[in-house]
Amino acid sequence: MKVVKIQDGVLGQKKYDISEYFEVGEIVSGIVTAICDALKCDEDALEPLYDSVDTDGLQFLLRPKEHGVHQPDLTIMFDYAQHTISVRGDGILSIGHKRSRWIGTPRSEGGVKSGSEDGRDSAGDRKEQA
Numbered sequence: 425m426k427v428v429k430i431q432d433g434v435l436g437q438k439k440y441d442i443s444e445y446f447e448v449g450e451i452v453s454g455i456v457t458a459i460c461d462a463l464k465c466d467e468d469a470l471e472p473l474y475d476s477v478d479t480d481g482l483q484f485l486l487r488p489k490e491h492g493v494h495q496p497d498l499t500i501m502f503d504y505a506q507h508t509i510s511v512r513g514d515g516i517l518s519i520g521h522k523r524s525r526w527i528g529t530p531r532s533e534g535g536v537k538s539g540s541e542d543g544r545d546s547a548g549d550r551k552e553q554a
Contacts, residue, residue, distance in 0.1 A: 425450070427458045427517075436521050438462045443515025451486050452479045455511060462519045463505065470505060477502040486513055 431439040445454025460467050495513030502509055510518040
């Protein structure tokens with residue numbers, strides 16, 4: 425079995441088809457293989473996947489249903505090794521760098537402002553400009 429790289433994204437995201445692993449019930453093995461390919465490392469160099477996510481739960485939720493029918497509308501996301509992993513029920517795995525977002529933190533060096541940067545307060549109303 426093998427993972428098939430589908431796409432390299434602009435910001436370093438990679439997309440893989442691991443559906444062959446789904447067919448034989450080796451979902452977690454397919455996820456680890458794709459992560460190793462994306463990060464260009466051996467499996468021994470990674471922390472155990474079960475430290476970041478319930479691997480039994482992944483296996484249970486992502487397994488094909490009766491008669492091999494996949495669940496393309498099911499997506500499971502988790503963080504692992506400084507990356508965000510997204511696995512769809514049809515065997516498509518995406519991996520990208522984990523990004524930090526600064527929500528509610530000012531971008532200027534001049535101190536903390538209340539409300540948003542567009543002049544609205546927390547209720548969404550326009551503030552008076554002094």
